[in-house]
Every structure is written in structure tokens, then in C-alpha cells.
Amino acid sequence: MKTDKAELLRAHGLTVTPQRLAVLKAVEHCPHGSADAIADDVRGRLGTVSVQTIYDALTTFVERGLIRRIEPAGSPALFDPRAGDGHHHAICRSCRSVQDVESPITPLPFRAHASRPDFVVDEAEVVYWGLCAACRATPDTPPADTPGPRPRPRKPRPHSL
Ligand SMILES: [Zn+2]
Ligand SMILES: [Zn+2]
DSSP, X not given: OOOOHHHHHHHTTOOOOHHHHHHHHHHHHSTTEEHHHHHHHHHHHXXXXXXXXXXXXXXXXXXXXXSEEEOOTTSOOEEESOOSSOOEEEEETTTOOEEEEOOOSSOXXXXXXXXXXXXXXXXOOOEEEEOOHHHHHSTTSOGGGSOSOOOOOOOOOSOOO
């Protein structure tokens, strides 16, 4: 999908800054990346950018619906460039890779609403845990030797709700 990032920011009522553009590009470049991974990517583009600036941009983008934050158990928050479509995720227990899973025909929030009309759903997070194809192919490889993102110690969340 080719979208003009500056236009996208303006369409969401946000001032365009080089930092925000770099953060938005980084989220697309590392889909389902942690704030740390995104910060690395942003620094690769812009040089020194404070962690706070990156967290602030991520928080703002999530609030405005430009990106989506998912918070799988035992993982730092991950940021997803696909927002608003309610898709689900499959996460590998071994290498922690995250894959998109298309949601069923009726998006989950609306199904929840059908059974609990008194409860207004604004978000649904569905995670399927298992083993990815690569990890199933090498079942004896210890997780520490597998490529890809690994669980990191928890960092302060980029938001304070
Ligand atoms: Zn895996
Ligand atoms: Zn996703």
C-alpha cells in the first residue's frame, strides 16, 4: 500500500514532523515490532532521536487510529501498521514471530456486541499461540538459537493510561 505519510498524518489532524514520519515508516518497516525495534529503525533513518519522542509518537498514532498496539502476554507492546480491521495474530511460542490472521467474516467486536448489546466494544485482541513453520521444521533447536525477536525484559510502556 503506497500512501503519502505526510498526507496521512495531516488527515489525522497531526502536525508533520521528521520524527513522526520516521516513526510511521519504521512501524511499516518492522510490522509488529516492539518500541525498541522501532526506535532502532528510526535512529537508522534520523540519527539520534530520544526514546520519549518515539514513545510519544507511537502513543499518539495509536490514539488516532493510525496504527494498532497489541500486547501479547509476556511480550512488550508491539505496534502494527494495520489498524482498524480487527485482524487477529498468530504468535510463535519459540521464536516469538507474529503473523497476521485474517478475522472471520464478522469482525469480533461486532459479534461481541451482538451477544452483549449493553456493552460497547472498542477493541478486540485475539492471539493464537503455537509454533511457526520454521520452528516446527527444527523442533530440537533451542529458542535461544532461533533467529528473530526474542522476549525482552519489560520496559516502561510507551503510554500511561
Ligand atoms: Zn517460530
Ligand atoms: Zn497485525
